[in-house]
Structure formats: structure tokens, C-alpha cells
Amino acid sequence: MEFGFTPAQEAFRQEVREFFTRELPAGWVGYEEGAETRDDWWAFAKQLMRKLGERRWLAVHWPQEYGGLGLTPIDHLIYKEEAYYHLVPEGPTHMARDIVAPSIIIYGTEEQKRKYLIPIAAGEIGFCQGFSEPGAGSDLAGLQTRAMEDGDGFVINGQKIFTSRAHRADYCWLAARTDPAATRHRGLSTLVVDMKTPGITVRPLMNMMRAHSFNEVFFDNVRVPRDALVGTKDRGWYQMMTTLDFERSGIDHTAAGRRLLDEMMVYAQETRRNGMPLAQDPKVRNRLAEMAVHVEVSRLLCYRVYWMHSQGKVPSHEASTSKVFGDEFIPRLVNLATQIVGLPALLQRDSKWAPLAGSLERLYLSSVGATFARGTSEIQRNIIAGRGLGLPRG
Ligand SMILES: Cc1cc2nc3c(=O)[nH]c(=O)nc-3n(C[C@H](O)[C@H](O)[C@H](O)COP(=O)(O)OP(=O)(O)OC[C@H]3O[C@@H](n4cnc5c(N)ncnc54)[C@H](O)[C@@H]3O)c2cc1C
CATH class of the missing domain: 1.10.540.10 (Acyl-CoA dehydrogenase/oxidase, N-terminal domain)
Structure with a gap:
């Protein structure tokens, strides 16, 4: 290889x-x-x-x-x-490019491609992803938001939750039920909704870092035109499953891990303890080498996902493997880095004593959410067990 x-x-x-x-x-x-x-x-x-x-x-x-x-x-x-x-x-641009655009490229009309892809590529518009609901996260097929055909369009009612950057997005990439009488996986569709449409309310949710990054989004008789629908009506589940793997490469975590390792290398060379640079301490060298092993494994798992894309293949359990490893290796890296730095690693960014500008504390906290976003680690392991190992459903 x-x-x-x-x-x-x-x-x-x-x-x-x-x-x-x-x-x-x-x-x-x-x-x-x-x-x-x-x-x-x-x-x-x-x-x-x-x-x-x-x-x-x-x-x-x-x-x-x-x-x-x-x-x-x-x-x-x-x-x-x-x-x-x-x-x-990158914020909403990343969401638009990596989550919405792959679906529009595969399922959109020529008009939709021109309308959305060109401004996404130009960095002019951003999207949020309206999939999760209070009663439907891992169990996405249980979503209840409805988009009912009405005259020349659809009328949307329902609630989304954990919608990252809805307060900054121009459009929402919405999953909604278009045929409530159909079985769970049928009767779902994907639509592009302009966030300025009357009837949309965005309410902030604070995360564990005390930051406003995601939201609740309410749809109250929101009317959208017929061409808001992307792909075939009621076939949204199958379309979503094809494109969900595009967002699960884990390259964000690999790159963050690489950066942390580089910063720790500088820290170990510049910081003296017990009369010598940390970089000469066998225990510190051991921790840094351990970090390097994790970064390298994560990098190779990600590269495999992109290599598959380049071969025209759709990564499935390979993307889940990369995501699980990438999500879970950040806390492992931070733990190793904390063993080198000691208690100051807990200091927040606003402390002048915080090493690495407080990134250890921040990375540790943000890594918790990553194991949920884009599908939880348990769900990824289910995918690996089923599609990767061929095990029967549990
Ligand atoms: C930082 C962050 C950003 C997010 N951004 C967005 C966004 O922009 N748009 C969006 O739509 N959503 C977003 N989400 C929501 C995310 O997709 C959901 O949190 C995730 O799908 C899990 O759903 P849930 O929170 O309802 O948990 P649940 O599905 O209720 O799961 C609770 C626990 O049960 C476990 N579990 C559930 N089912 C199974 C099973 N079958 N087998 C084994 N274990 C199981 C889960 O792994 C989890 O540990 C975001 C979440 C986070 C944390």
C-alpha cells in the first residue's frame, strides 16, 4: 500500500x-x-x-x-x-461542501447544481444540517418533522435539535417526512430550506464549553417551493445513507492530532524541568512517541477513505473505522500530553499560565461532542460489526 x-x-x-x-x-x-x-x-x-x-x-x-x-x-x-x-x-461552508453538495451532485437537478454548488464553491453560502430531532438521533428513521405537499410546494412543521451553526447558515439541509402513512424508512425526503423563510425560529443551545455552537430549530407552517426537494420524494432515507459516509472521514481529528503533536514537540524542547529539557526525559520521549503512533494510524485510516473516493468507491465501514479512531484518539492524545505538562494542562485559554494557549483543556472537552456528532461511536461500531465484519444484527 x-x-x-x-x-x-x-x-x-x-x-x-x-x-x-x-x-x-x-x-x-x-x-x-x-x-x-x-x-x-x-x-x-x-x-x-x-x-x-x-x-x-x-x-x-x-x-x-x-x-x-x-x-x-x-x-x-x-x-x-x-x-x-x-x-x-470553515463552519457552514464545510457543512455545505462535505454534507449537502455530495447529495446535490448525485441527486440534484441541473438547475439545483448551478443554484447551490457554484456559490458553495465560491464561499458565499453556508448550510446547516437539520437531521436530528429530540426523539430521533441515532434512530434517524424515527424523525417526525413533516413536509407535506401543498399546492405548488411543501409546508413544513416540526423541530430539529443540535443543529450546528443554524444561527449563521443561509440554508438548511432538511430531512423530513413527506409520507406519514409509509413505513419508517420510506416516506422521508431531503429538502433545501432558505433560513430566511417565515416560520423558522432558531433558539441557541449552549454546549459544555459554554459556547453557542448548536441550536434548536422550529418550523411552524414553513412554506417552500417544489424545487426545494432534492432527489426523489419519499426516497430520502436511501439518499441520506449514500451520502452520510462522505462526512465520516475523520480527517479533522487527524489534522488536530498532528498539530497537537507538533505543539507538544516544541513544548518539550523549550521547557526545562529538573535541570534538563523535557525532550531528554525518557518518560516524556515515550509519551511523544506514543502520540506519534496514534497520529500515524489515524492518518492512514483517513487516507484509505479518500483513496476509495478517488477510485470511485463509496467508503462505508472504512469511513466508520476512521471516524471512531479519529474521534477517540483526541482524548487519548490529550491524556498523554497532560501527563507531560502536568496540572497546568487543565488551565483554560483565558489564563496567562495556560500551556499551548489552553488547547489541551479545549480539545479534551470538544472531543466528547465529536463522538456523537455525525453518528455516535456505538453506531459506527454497529456499522463496522455488520458491514465490515459481516456479523448478524444484534
Ligand atoms: C457537537 C455536535 C454537533 C451536532 N451537530 C448536528 C447537526 O449539525 N445536525 C444534526 O442534525 N445533528 C447534529 N448533532 C446531533 C447528533 O447527530 C446526535 O447527537 C447523534 O446522532 C446521537 O443522537 P442523540 O443525541 O439523539 O442520542 P441517542 O440516539 O439517543 O443515543 C444515546 C446513546 O445511546 C446509544 N445508542 C443509541 N442507539 C444505539 C444502538 N442501536 N446501538 C448501540 N448504542 C446505541 C448512542 O450511541 C448514545 O450513546 C450534533 C451533535 C453534537 C454532539
């Missing part, structure tokens, strides 16, 4: 790296608690997305006619690895 990159791909990686080094402010820490509610932070993120859009880097692997560069999924991987490493605030 060889995951080497071509000289052109190495040059592309270098170009992306240099761009982020130039464009991001010195000491950039990425997402800060409550950042998305701050208009200045948001304006910076939007402006950065437009610059990326001008270079067509938000859609590296899309056809040029839809605003892409026409390169391969491996080139897209390179961009994303660098973007996550540099803590680029």
Missing part, C-alpha cells in the same frame, strides 16, 4: 500552507468559545471563505463547471488536512 503524493500534490500542499500562514493572524487559535456569535469573528471567517473560493480550494475535486478545480479527492484531502491543521474556520 503506497500513499505517496505526486510532486504537483506536494506543491499544492505547500501553496495551501503558505496561504494560511499568510492569511491567518499571528497566534490564531481557531474557534474560540462563543466566537461564532461575534460579528467581527464571523466577518473574518466569511472573508477568508471568499478568498478560498476565489482560488477554488473549497471545491478542489469538483468539476470546473460547478466552481471546482477539477482535481482529485486526494487533492481535496490535502487541502482539508492543511485547513484543519491551521484551524481554519
Whole structure:
């Protein structure tokens, strides 16, 4: 197995790296608690997305006619690895590109492709994903929000929950029940809903980092046109299952892990304890080597997912394997890093004594949510057991 990159791909990686080094402010820490509610932070993120859009880097692997560069999924991987490493605030753009666009590319009409893909690639519009409901998370087929045909469109009623960045998104990628009489997995459809449509209420939910990142979204007689429907009415479940694996590569965690390892390497070389640099302490060297092993495994699992994309295959249990490992290795890395740093690792970003600008505390807390978002680790393990190992359903 060889995951080497071509000289052109190495040059592309270098170009992306240099761009982020130039464009991001010195000491950039990425997402800060409550950042998305701050208009200045948001304006910076939007402006950065437009610059990326001008270079067509938000859609590296899309056809040029839809605003892409026409390169391969491996080139897209390179961009994303660098973007996550540099803590680029992609927010609703990531949701639009990695979750919504693959569905529109496969199931959308030509008109829908032009209407949504081109501004997504340009960094001009962002989406939120309206799938989870108070009674339907892992059990997505149990969702109750309805989109009922009415005249020349649909009328939507219901509630979504944990909708990341709904307060900043232009559109919602909505899963709703279009035939309540059908069995659970039938009668579901996917629609694009303009978040400015009357009848939509977005209510903030605070996460365990005291930040407003996700929301409850209420739909009260929200009327959308017929062309809001993407794909075939009542076939939404099968369409969603095809595209859910696109968001489960885990490359975000691999890149975050790589960054943490690099920062810890610098910390160990610059920090002296007991009269010598930490980097000379056998226990510290052991922990750093252990971190490197985890990062490398995560990287190779992710690369396999993108390699499959590049071969025209749809990764299934392979994406789940990469996601589970990626989600769960961040707390393991933080634990190893904490053993090196000691108690100051618990300090928050606003403390001047916090090592690594407080990223250990923040990464540890945010990694908990990651094991739920995009499908929980238990559900991924069910997929691996069933589709990967061929075990009968439990
Ligand atoms: C940070 C974050 C961001 C999110 N962003 C979005 C978003 O933008 N849009 C969106 O639609 N949703 C989003 N979600 C919601 C996420 O998709 C759900 O939390 C997830 O699908 C789990 O659903 P649930 O919370 O209802 O938990 P439940 O499904 O109720 O699960 C509770 C527990 O039971 C376990 N469990 C459930 N069923 C099984 C089973 N069959 N076998 C074994 N164990 C099982 C689960 O693993 C879990 O530990 C986000 C969640 C988080 C944490």
C-alpha cells in the first residue's frame, strides 16, 4: 500500500500552507468559545471563505463547471488536512461542501447544481444540517418533522435539535417526512430550506464549553417551493445513507492530532524541568512517541477513505473505522500530553499560565461532542460489526 503524493500534490500542499500562514493572524487559535456569535469573528471567517473560493480550494475535486478545480479527492484531502491543521474556520461552508453538495451532485437537478454548488464553491453560502430531532438521533428513521405537499410546494412543521451553526447558515439541509402513512424508512425526503423563510425560529443551545455552537430549530407552517426537494420524494432515507459516509472521514481529528503533536514537540524542547529539557526525559520521549503512533494510524485510516473516493468507491465501514479512531484518539492524545505538562494542562485559554494557549483543556472537552456528532461511536461500531465484519444484527 503506497500513499505517496505526486510532486504537483506536494506543491499544492505547500501553496495551501503558505496561504494560511499568510492569511491567518499571528497566534490564531481557531474557534474560540462563543466566537461564532461575534460579528467581527464571523466577518473574518466569511472573508477568508471568499478568498478560498476565489482560488477554488473549497471545491478542489469538483468539476470546473460547478466552481471546482477539477482535481482529485486526494487533492481535496490535502487541502482539508492543511485547513484543519491551521484551524481554519470553515463552519457552514464545510457543512455545505462535505454534507449537502455530495447529495446535490448525485441527486440534484441541473438547475439545483448551478443554484447551490457554484456559490458553495465560491464561499458565499453556508448550510446547516437539520437531521436530528429530540426523539430521533441515532434512530434517524424515527424523525417526525413533516413536509407535506401543498399546492405548488411543501409546508413544513416540526423541530430539529443540535443543529450546528443554524444561527449563521443561509440554508438548511432538511430531512423530513413527506409520507406519514409509509413505513419508517420510506416516506422521508431531503429538502433545501432558505433560513430566511417565515416560520423558522432558531433558539441557541449552549454546549459544555459554554459556547453557542448548536441550536434548536422550529418550523411552524414553513412554506417552500417544489424545487426545494432534492432527489426523489419519499426516497430520502436511501439518499441520506449514500451520502452520510462522505462526512465520516475523520480527517479533522487527524489534522488536530498532528498539530497537537507538533505543539507538544516544541513544548518539550523549550521547557526545562529538573535541570534538563523535557525532550531528554525518557518518560516524556515515550509519551511523544506514543502520540506519534496514534497520529500515524489515524492518518492512514483517513487516507484509505479518500483513496476509495478517488477510485470511485463509496467508503462505508472504512469511513466508520476512521471516524471512531479519529474521534477517540483526541482524548487519548490529550491524556498523554497532560501527563507531560502536568496540572497546568487543565488551565483554560483565558489564563496567562495556560500551556499551548489552553488547547489541551479545549480539545479534551470538544472531543466528547465529536463522538456523537455525525453518528455516535456505538453506531459506527454497529456499522463496522455488520458491514465490515459481516456479523448478524444484534
Ligand atoms: C457537537 C455536535 C454537533 C451536532 N451537530 C448536528 C447537526 O449539525 N445536525 C444534526 O442534525 N445533528 C447534529 N448533532 C446531533 C447528533 O447527530 C446526535 O447527537 C447523534 O446522532 C446521537 O443522537 P442523540 O443525541 O439523539 O442520542 P441517542 O440516539 O439517543 O443515543 C444515546 C446513546 O445511546 C446509544 N445508542 C443509541 N442507539 C444505539 C444502538 N442501536 N446501538 C448501540 N448504542 C446505541 C448512542 O450511541 C448514545 O450513546 C450534533 C451533535 C453534537 C454532539
